[in-house]
Amino acid sequence: MPKSALAFDLLAADGHARAGLIHTPHGQIPTPVFMPVGTQATVKAMSPRDLRDVGATIILGNTYHLYLRPGDERIARLGGLHAFMGWDGPILTDSGGYQVFSLAQRRKIDADGVTFRSHIDGSEHRFTPEKVVAIQENLGADLIVCLDECAPANDYDYNVQALARTHAWAQRCKAAKTRTDQALFGVVQGGVFPDLREQSARFLTDMGFDGYAIGGLSVGETKEQMHASLEVVTPILPADQPRYLMGVGTPGDLIECVARGVDMFDCVLPTRTARNGSALTRTGRINLRNARFADDADPIEPGCTCYACTHFSRAYVRHLTKANEILGHHLLTVHNLHLLLTIAREMREAVLEGHFQAYREAFWQTCGQPAVNLA
């Protein structure tokens, strides 16, 4: 694999929690970081300037979706994903594996790759490790991810087979990579099984990647199982490279997983719940469609400094969601992303200042819920 453009400075650690700085061709990413999900070359209901305004430093694009529509070759012709979507900051593209296994139809997996039908028009397509790298090289993200298989978390025998494929595919992805300005992440799998997780972390670390994603979690297992997996995996991963937990999560998840050594997160939760009329807050989720907000002059979350909370009332946001107005989706998305991005920044400051544990305890006290495995 050619030398990568990615560099990672580990600036401080506090327990297992870390504060760092990822350098990419499109700018720096302070970690811990939450990456808003831009599935179809747009973070839903947000413009690039809105994303800057809420504090986003990197966004995620979905390889599966962009390959199908508008097509990675078209995006390459139009100057790559950054130019296409007007976002000049860092971008990570996933491998498409998760969507193939969760969204595509009639998928058929073999040792060489996976054949599937588009969820849009039923057309047949095939992803191999080499194809997925080629697509991501066309898209041109700063951080790209190896094709992996996200297996059902509790099926041991299936996970053994899937892990063998994931590891073989990781080797092929690494061999297929040609661009020197993209950093490649391997994906640790292994379901809820500590022995498989350990095996995967060691195998990929021995191969050597620019960073390590942790997949197959937050897919239905318990919080305890998720935390136990992280506690096995992160001590094995190289300290001087970033760790990315895929598909997580809630404010509390971010804190508990940073406490277990994770640096990067993505999740559709803040954008998807926004479009369902719900706000994430430090004290839990609230649904603005609820009639109790009809005359509520308070902001979505009192004390929040986002555009939505500093300009509009719950009563107004409730009205917008009831009337199905786009601005309602937008304002709730602004708030939800702002909250997760703010919590990530706060955790970073806490680690840098050496009081992450106090921050973590204060969060759960505000939240009013017991932390899971806080010790």
Place this chain on the structure above:
Amino acid sequence: MPKSALAFDLLAADGHARAGLIHTPHGQIPTPVFMPVGTQATVKAMSPRDLRDVGATIILGNTYHLYLRPGDERIARLGGLHAFMGWDGPILTDSGGYQVFSLAQRRKIDADGVTFRSHIDGSEHRFTPEKVVAIQENLGADLIVCLDECAPANDYDYNVQALARTHAWAQRCKAAKTRTDQALFGVVQGGVFPDLREQSARFLTDMGFDGYAIGGLSVGETKEQMHASLEVVTPILPADQPRYLMGVGTPGDLIECVARGVDMFDCVLPTRTARNGSALTRTGRINLRNARFADDADPIEPGCTCYACTHFSRAYVRHLTKANEILGHHLLTVHNLHLLLTIAREMREAVLEGHFQAYREAFWQTCGQPAVNLA
């Protein structure tokens, strides 16, 4: 009627075209002006800061919609429409009459008012002139409008009856008004019939209002009929008060109606066409869903300075519209509103500098279409 808060400075005229400045409690409105339509207390797909960014100086709210949801009394409790929707600039609310006659169900009109059923839940409601003024006083817009009846434009006998009601209701609205910080507009009706239009303009002018709306046009009549109506009406209206043509329109409509003495416009065209994937341009409308834009790296309208045109390609906007992404609606709305607001500003400058006719001719030359009744 108490003395109104509205003052209008007629700064210049060039032919029948005028440049002016309306003073309201929430700021000044340079005219000619296009008012983006904020039906349900939001201009669809736009935040207040987006509206400022495209150059909006006043927006419109729909009394019918706001009365039904979230309710004018609720809005009053929450500080009025400006505070509720976070827009601190001038607002005009219409009378609700047009929506009752176009949107509500099972409407029954009588001399005293109109009974109708909500298009949302079928519940029964009644609008009288007094009720409509009370609703608009609850909403608290800077400019409010008398209840009128928008009759089928080509039915003479019906227009005679409707005009009698509209005039009687105008008198009752004027008498019912209690707030001194709101300006009241009468509505000239009369369909496509010059004698009725003249009668209406004289009747309302004799009564005396803060400004004059012209209703019942752009509802299916020909451009020639619309222009002929304006040519009858505007010379009768007081020169030192603003004239507002309701429900118009396209870039060309704005220019031709300013040429006939109109100062203010509103229309759902720029926002509605945006959500259908279409852009208004100086050379006509284009539908971004068209396959010919799939690889088009040009902006929506080359030369346009709006956020959408300075940051994104037609190919990207086409992708967003095909993928039904909210950002597509937003970017097209930004462009369409920016275009109409820019044309209104350009007309104002042309009038102030005394070359409106040259501006008008240049517009139609760029457009590539013959102007209607340009002389």
